[in-house]
Amino acid sequence: MGFFIVMAGARGVKETACVVERVKMRSGAKCIIDSLEQAGVTTIFGLPGGTVLDLFAELYHSPIKFVLSRHEQGATHMADGYARATGRPGCCIATSGPGATNTITGLATANMDGVPLVCICGQVPSTMIGNDAFQEADTTGISRGVTKHNYLVKNVDDIPRVVAEAFYVATSGKPGPVLIDVPKDVQQGQTKVDRMPDGVPAMRGYRPASTGHPKQIVRLAEAINKAKRPLFYVGGGVIAGNASQELMAVVRKAQVPVTTTLMGLGSFPETDPLSLRMLGMHGSVAANHAVTECDLLVSIGARFDDRVTGKISEFAPGATVAHVDIDPSTISKSVGVDIPVVGDVKLVLAALLDQVEAKERTDWLKTIAEWQRDFPFGYETSSEELLPQYVVEQIYRATQGKAIIVTDVGQNQMWSAQFFKYTAPRTFLSSGGLGTMGFGLPAAIGAQIGKPDDVVFNISGDGGVQMNFQELVVAVEHELPINVVILNNGCLGMVRQWQEMFYKKEYSGSQLGQSGRGENEGISSSRSGYLPDFVALAKAHGAEAERVSARSEVADAIQRAIGSKRTNVIEFIVKGDANVYPMVPPGASLTEMIHSMS
Amino acid sequence: MNHVITALVENQPGVLARVVGLISGRGFNIDSLNVAPQPDATASLMTIQVLGDDRVLEQVTKQLNKLVDVVKVSDLTTKSFIEREVVMLKVAVPTAKRGELRDLVAITGAEIVAVQAKSVVVSMVGDRKKLAEFVELLKQFTILEMSRSGVIAVSSDEADRETTKRKTSPSKRGGMTK
Numbered sequence: 114m115g116f117f118i119v120m121a122g123a124r125g126v127k128e129t130a131c132v133v134e135r136v137k138m139r140s141g142a143k144c145i146i147d148s149l150e151q152a153g154v155t156t157i158f159g160l161p162g163g164t165v166l167d168l169f170a171e172l173y174h175s176p177i178k179f180v181l182s183r184h185e186q187g188a189t190h191m192a193d194g195y196a197r198a199t200g201r202p203g204c205c206i207a208t209s210g211p212g213a214t215n216t217i218t219g220l221a222t223a224n225m226d227g228v229p230l231v232c233i234c235g236q237v238p239s240t241m242i243g244n245d246a247f248q249e250a251d252t253t254g255i256s257r258g259v260t261k262h263n264y265l266v267k268n269v270d271d272i273p274r275v276v277a278e279a280f281y282v283a284t285s286g287k288p289g290p291v292l293i294d295v296p297k298d299v300q301q302g303q304t305k306v307d308r309m310p311d312g313v314p315a316m317r318g319y320r321p322a323s324t325g326h327p328k329q330i331v332r333l334a335e336a337i338n339k340a341k342r343p344l345f346y347v348g349g350g351v352i353a354g355n356a357s358q359e360l361m362a363v364v365r366k367a368q369v370p371v372t373t374t375l376m377g378l379g380s381f382p383e384t385d386p387l388s389l390r391m392l393g394m395h396g397s398v399a400a401n402h403a404v405t406e407c408d409l410l411v412s413i414g415a416r417f418d419d420r421v422t423g424k425i426s427e428f429a430p431g432a433t434v435a436h437v438d439i440d441p442s443t444i445s446k447s448v449g450v451d452i453p454v455v456g457d458v459k460l461v462l463a464a465l466l467d468q469v470e471a472k473e474r475t476d477w478l479k480t481i482a483e484w485q486r487d488f489p490f491g492y493e494t495s496s497e498e499l500l501p502q503y504v505v506e507q508i509y510r511a512t513q514g515k516a517i518i519v520t521d522v523g524q525n526q527m528w529s530a531q532f533f534k535y536t537a538p539r540t541f542l543s544s545g546g547l548g549t550m551g552f553g554l555p556a557a558i559g560a561q562i563g564k565p566d567d568v569v570f571n572i573s574g575d576g577g578v579q580m581n582f583q584e585l586v587v588a589v590e591h592e593l594p595i596n597v598v599i600l601n602n603g604c605l606g607m608v609r610q611w612q613e614m615f616y617k618k619e620y621s622g623s624q625l626g627q628s629g630r631g632e633n634e635g636i637s638s639s640r641s642g643y644l645p646d647f648v649a650l651a652k653a654h655g656a657e658a659e660r661v662s663a664r665s666e667v668a669d670a671i672q673r674a675i676g677s678k679r680t681n682v683i684e685f686i687v688k689g690d691a692n693v694y695p696m697v698p699p700g701a702s703l704t705e706m707i708h709s710m711s
Numbered sequence: 712m713n714h715v716i717t718a719l720v721e722n723q724p725g726v727l728a729r730v731v732g733l734i735s736g737r738g739f740n741i742d743s744l745n746v747a748p749q750p751d752a753t754a755s756l757m758t759i760q761v762l763g764d765d766r767v768l769e770q771v772t773k774q775l776n777k778l779v780d781v782v783k784v785s786d787l788t789t790k791s792f793i794e795r796e797v798v799m800l801k802v803a804v805p806t807a808k809r810g811e812l813r814d815l816v817a818i819t820g821a822e823i824v825a826v827q828a829k830s831v832v833v834s835m836v837g838d839r840k841k842l843a844e845f846v847e848l849l850k851q852f853t854i855l856e857m858s859r860s861g862v863i864a865v866s867s868d869e870a871d872r873e874t875t876k877r878k879t880s881p882s883k884r885g886g887m888t889k
Contacts, residue, residue, distance in 0.1 A: 254728065257725075257728065258732065258736065261779075262778075262779040262780075265725065282779055316779065318720070318721060318778070440777070441773055442774050442777055
């Protein structure tokens, strides 16, 4: 309400001013680009088409850098990777119809992981909406379930307000993607509405939580002070909320060990003795034991995902459960919570610091240290074949842990989580919630554009990398020194692993086209059954590329790639049936971990 | 359990689809739904009657609250509230039985709103129980058509009022229920 009054006031001022100076009319398209500039957008990812020609005409004259993807899904993942790496909202543009529908997977990916995106789509002219016009799709209808919010702009005068709201909604509370659908005639319409209103848009239906309730924070502090075996279970919310320093301060003072979710990797340094590393289905033994043994579990910016909890009834069975989250709807969603604290994790942790007592917790930390010592992440090293885990370890070694690792989904993702120790937020980028294969390569491009001085590795499998391989040309075109690592095991590895473990070793649909692969391990330059030939494919896209199948060549190849400062693809021919361990079978409790098939 | 949920929402296109999509997406059937503007015409009130598991519906209410266009959600079932619904029935009544119908209408507090050659339209305002009984009684005649407004409800909880307080100027469309 207040907002509308302000708008009316602003218009009033403008109209008075008009008496003195001529009314400045702008097109809707110009208004959008101006608003994006005002919102601080410096890079837009996307692909043009009929209904966004007006936008592109304005973009041409704007200082905003445009990155042309080769598929709209790629553009959304690029904007997503950019946002995850930098913490700034990502922005992308697509045309109506197929352009808009191609963004859906990218939007859903960002939505599940709480990544701030603003996606602008063209739409057919207002008068044609609903007429099955050429390249028409019900974009707001289709995207409703995969965005935090969306808009169909029907009046050109609304543009500055809508863009301001979109960025506010995308970046505040639990962040997420916002889509703005703009019909072509609205882009072409003229408006005299001034620039975006400054400050926080007043939206009576949207008031994200900020400070936690003081009484709840007191209860939480008391619980931590009283607990004998407390554990922090930290998720992506700490990264999204830029709360790593606050977390570290509380952990240091109260000596509470920390386990993170996949999305929380990097929120707390994994090299720290208090880090139990990742928990859950493929988590560490120490983390999963600690969850089961703790007497207080404090979830901070995590949402008790089923891949984390295992069997709910046996998750943290003896623990008081506390949950700090900015999103009230995640509280007690799957696991009952005794101490809910709804608020911004950064503010809650800052408030908590003064109230927690300095402790030593010698016994608890000793037990944990024993688990850590006895059950580190490991793999069968006796194999003659090149093992994917070894490749990830070598990347860790070569970069000394100082790189942005962008994974795809599946085994490559889990090995990247297990065999690389993350010490800083925003250095592990992965599609956690939706599990989108094909995310890695375009997201790495977005990350490198946002962080031009960082070393960026994309670790993918041979399955997922093919899903958006076309985007490799974008990296080459923009001279991005991305290192694309393909762990080629000739199959959809995680699917294969489940089939081996739970589906009678019948590898239905999970084998990728590499006939005769076994005897071609010492691959020559001939094609010999490799489908596709990733080295040739990468070169066709203009990237440097090589194939490595011997253990002894791994470290050098990685060094060469980093040193070249060019877009690199390294295809590692790895053992075809390597599995991710430990593994908590679906539906089992966290302590029922499988450590190997034998 | 049968829940009556009210949602104060922005009076904008697409809001209904968001709310309904969230509920139906979880497999709940909406038994009745009423949407009407508020005294402040930029807002509408939705009253949703839905049958479902309490815990899941608590989650639904939380999710509804997250929607940007939703200002306030209350599950009235958890507090005291007053509900009303309107039913209109077109009943085929032979001339000989009209007196009987008129008596029934008078006793039950219903109203005859239209009389035609072969049929009579009656309406009644009441809670769900009262309407159900009335409809049952009318089954002795031939019911040709029936239309119900869906439940509308207000909280009778004093504490609940301060967050929803608005100017209580009579709504023009409020006449719809009477």
